Amino acid sequence: MEDRIASDARRVMLAKVRQARRMTEEARVLAGPQLFARACELMKEGLRHDHPGLDDDAIHQKLLQCLRIHSRLDHKRRLPR
Amino acid sequence: MKHGEDAVGALLDVLNALGIEYMVVGSFSSNRYGVPRATNDADFVLRVIAPQKEQLYAALSSSFRVDPQASFEMVTGTWRQIIEIPEIPFTIELFELSRDPHDQSRFARRTRLTLLSRDAWLPTPEDVVIQKIRWSHAAKRSKDFDDAVAVMAVQGGASLDWSYIERWCGEHGTLERLAEAKAEAAQVWEMNDAG
Structure with missing residues (x-):
């Protein structure tokens, strides 16, 4: 089973590399923030579901709160770039 | 300002206009050379003197919220400034070029490329690999290791030094x-x- 998982993971990575090679360098750069924006939209949908009484500004503040928690966890272990 | 790339582009325009020496590091550089992943921050290394910092902050639009508390980076003993764009949300971190030998080497080797349709300075793919491997070792973060693998995989074995x-x-x-x-x-x- 572990061999199968490892093999599947390598195939997925190969597909991602091939896709990246087909993209222009500019498209690769743009993909980063665009993927994050999409993830934020999905998070907001979840927050709206959990907090149906909140308006857009309040939902945005909750999103920022979630991101701050994540950022604190990340920064604890970071070196400068 | 609606997207992270708008913020990065605006900062690049200011840095280029002011003639401040810089390079774009972190996930923007690894995404350019490797398999792109989601990112909500951009990192810059700057070689800058105090008056240029003030000029830089003055030139940024009101969408950029400069953290009034610039921090002292303990590992390299250099200055670090966080800039937030809360409406997006997106974060930009500015690091002063340190005296670390590899930091100096990668800055000397930085290359001018097109990024977000404008001129921008980036490290070479080799220096991205070296730095990502260094972080993954010291900070034990799997995403840095994965980024290094992705850059190597996309660039190809024959093209890297x-x-x-x-x-x-x-x-x-x-x-x-x-x-x-x-x-x-x-x-x-x-x-x-x-x-």
């Missing part, structure tokens, strides 16, 4: 980590070559 990479990984004590990452990238090269 391995003697340069290995020399710096030797200095940093990360040769073993590099070998692990290269072995993973090599699996992709082999599968790709096999069709």
Whole structure:
């Protein structure tokens, strides 16, 4: 089973590399923030579901709160770039 | 300002206009050379003197919220400034160029490319690999290791200067980590070559 998982993971990575090679360098750069924006939209949908009484500004503040928690966890272990 | 790339583009325009020496590092550089992943921050290394910092902050629009508390980076003993764009949300971190030998080397080797349709300075793919391997070793973060593998995989084994990479990984004590990452990238090269 572990061999199968490892093999599947390598195939997925190969597909991602091939896709990246087909993209222009500019498209690769743009993909980063665009993927994050999409993830934020999905998070907001979840927050709206959990907090149906909140308006857009309040939902945005909750999103920022979630991101701050994540950022604190990340920064604890970071070196400068 | 609606998107992270708008913020990065606006900052690039200001840095270029002011003639401040910089390079774009972190996920923007690894995304350019490797497999892109989601990111909500951009990192810049600057070689800058105090008056230029004030000019920089003055030139940024009101969408940029400069953290009034610039921090002192303990590891390198340099200045670090966080800039937030809360409406997006997106964060930009500015790091002063340190005296660390590899930091100096990668800054000297930075290359001018097109990023977000404008001129921008970036490290070479070799220096991105070296730095990502260094972070993954010191900070134990899997995403840095994955980024290093992705850059190697996309760039290809033949195009990278391995003697340069290995020399710096030797200095940093990360040769073993590099070998692990290269072995993973090599699996992709082999599968790709096999069709």
